[in-house]
Amino acid sequence: MSRKLFIAGNWKMNTNLAGGVELAKALVKEVGSLKEIDVAVCPPFVYLGEVSRALAGSGIAMGAQDMFYENNGAFTGEISGEMLKDVGCKYVILGHSERRHVIGESDELINRKMVKALADGLLPIFCIGELLEERNSGRTMDVVTRQVKAGFEGISAADAAKITIAYEPVWAIGTGVTATSAQAQEVHAAVRALVAEIYDKSLADVIRIQYGGSVKASNAAELLNQPDIDGALVGGASLKAADFVGIIKGGL
Numbered sequence: 001m002s003r004k005l006f007i008a009g010n011w012k013m014n015t016n017l018a019g020g021v022e023l024a025k026a027l028v029k030e031v032g033s034l035k036e037i038d039v040a041v042c043p044p045f046v047y048l049g050e051v052s053r054a055l056a057g058s059g060i061a062m063g064a065q066d067m068f069y070e071n072n073g074a075f076t077g078e079i080s081g082e083m084l085k086d087v088g089c090k091y092v093i094l095g096h097s098e099r100r101h102v103i104g105e106s107d108e109l110i111n112r113k114m115v116k117a118l119a120d121g122l123l124p125i126f127c128i129g130e131l132l133e134e135r136n137s138g139r140t141m142d143v144v145t146r147q148v149k150a151g152f153e154g155i156s157a158a159d160a161a162k163i164t165i166a167y168e169p170v171w172a173i174g175t176g177v178t179a180t181s182a183q184a185q186e187v188h189a190a191v192r193a194l195v196a197e198i199y200d201k202s203l204a205d206v207i208r209i210q211y212g213g214s215v216k217a218s219n220a221a222e223l224l225n226q227p228d229i230d231g232a233l234v235g236g237a238s239l240k241a242a243d244f245v246g247i248i249k250g251g252l
């Protein structure tokens, strides 16, 4: 399969201006000219401009952690896709579990953002994943199926090909507990089959599905080696250049 690995760092609500720029510069030095793997960082909104300047000329792309589904207007506190493009974003994370479960975003709201991100020319990193009680009661596939169907609602096959799905079991995020490579592979294969069912096999063959949830240098290689795991969305371990580089090298 010819899917290129894609490893993205989700900085969440971390770093400060100097620290974010320093992290970006360290990554440029270490992996800025890597061709074999797509790499991106997703800093907080307020640091996007400076981080973009630090990444300029390198192969590392930048993403935002969220966006709103309108261009501009009276939406206090929101950021549009056009604004993100303006400061150099290529990607946007949508439907992250912290936005679903801490902020309370619905499947419908996330879908509106997906449609708008694609219209704006941004590439969504669309997060899905089950809570621990959902896994323990055997509902993992019901939950991710609902999330995928709702998230991709009204999106053409041509646009769907631009989306990266990130499977992030909620119980594995920030907990130090990683899904085993077998647990992750099982869900990834099922999600790929679901994409084939909603669209067709040719799309399912090319769409990238990242794993996320306590990925670190010590477990990255085994996860990335699974046939249906096409990269990683990394939180905590993306905040230190050496750790993030270690994960990226696990994919080489």
Ligand code: PGA
Pocket (backbone or CB within 6 Å): 010, 168, 172, 173, 174, 175, 176, 212, 213, 214, 215, 233, 234, 235, 236, 237
């Ligand atoms: P983590 O976060 O790597 O800190 O578990 C992953 C994520 O939430 O994207």
